Amino acid sequence: xxxxxxxxxxxxxxxxxxxxxIVNYKSADFLEKCVALVREKINEEFLExxxxxxxxxxxxxxxxxxDNLKIxxxxxxxxxxxxxxxxxxxxxxxxxxxLNPDTEIISTExxxxxALFNQDNKIDIVGSQLRLNNNEVQPxxxxxxxxxxxxxxxxxGLVKSQKIWKAEEEKMVDWVAGTxxxxxxxxxxxxxxxxxxxxxYFEDMDLCKRVRETGKNILYNPNFKVRHIGGKSYQEKGFxxxxxxxxxxxxxxxxxxxxxxxxVRIASKFLY
Numbered sequence: 001x002x003x004x005x006x007x008x009x010x011x012x013x014x015x016x017x018x019x020x021x022i023v024n025y026k027s028a029d030f031l032e033k034c035v036a037l038v039r040e041k042i043n044e045e046f047l048e049x050x051x052x053x054x055x056x057x058x059x060x061x062x063x064x065x066x067d068n069l070k071i072x073x074x075x076x077x078x079x080x081x082x083x084x085x086x087x088x089x090x091x092x093x094x095x096x097x098x099l100n101p102d103t104e105i106i107s108t109e110x111x112x113x114x115a116l117f118n119q120d121n122k123i124d125i126v127g128s129q130l131r132l133n134n135n136e137v138q139p140x141x142x143x144x145x146x147x148x149x150x151x152x153x154x155x156x157g158l159v160k161s162q163k164i165w166k167a168e169e170e171k172m173v174d175w176v177a178g179t180x181x182x183x184x185x186x187x188x189x190x191x192x193x194x195x196x197x198x199x200x201y202f203e204d205m206d207l208c209k210r211v212r213e214t215g216k217n218i219l220y221n222p223n224f225k226v227r228h229i230g231g232k233s234y235q236e237k238g239f240x241x242x243x244x245x246x247x248x249x250x251x252x253x254x255x256x257x258x259x260x261x262x263x264v265r266i267a268s269k270f271l272y
Contacts, residue, residue, distance in 0.1 A: 019093030023083035081194030127176020178204030
């Protein structure tokens with residue numbers, strides 16, 4: 001009986017297909033290697049398709065258009081979350097991997113990530129360990145729920161979440177970064193996808209929070225490693241700072257109490 005269940009579990013795992021969605025903006029130079037490593041590191045029996053959503057009208061994407069690669073050109077830069085939503089509507093896979101264009105997949109055992117979803121039906125999102133160019137773990141790739149108290153502590157150098165992103169074993173967490181985020185396609189649709197009011201930043205925290213509110217779990221998986229080159233979508237740091245604080249303010253307005261939102265709103269006015 002146990003052997004039978006085990007065989008069924010393996011077959012179920014093999015039947016799971018993965019759609020990889022990559023949103024491009026000013027990162028076309030990184031796409032060729034990013035896509036090549038997706039094809040190299042993810043066994044074709046698990047890979048349903050690669051969908052590239054191009055938010056940059058000035059960049060022409062020239063890639064080998066194999067059967068499982070689709071390119072969607074948006075008329076304007078609709079933002080990170082909205083761009084991913086466009087791709088997700090076309091995705092055919094059971095699991096979606098949202099992947100930044102300036103990333104390089106390091107790990108090879110994608111079947112172990114898919115197995116995590118099969119082993120526990122309460123796990124709906126799995127986050128990856130992000131590595132910088134110097135091979136150090138990227139800060140703020142997973143963490144605890146954001147609050148005013150945690151925000152103040154973070155700015156004082158008392159970062160509680162660093163124990164999470166430095167962990168060497170799997171951990172249930174409040175959020176994981178959207179840089180390399182796996183999610184069940186059905187739950188993504190159930191919660192309404194990314195909130196498109198977040199143009200850039202905090203859309204991953206918001207998605208994770210809404211998934212947790214359905215009673216499901218978020219897993220940080222340091223065993224699946226992805227290199228993140230980072231910081232290529234913004235040439236003007238002033239615009240990056242503005243978008244960050246606007247998104248932070250909206251997150252607090254949406255998920256925290258009025259007092260916390262008001263303090264963050266006032267503080268933001270002095271920062272951008």
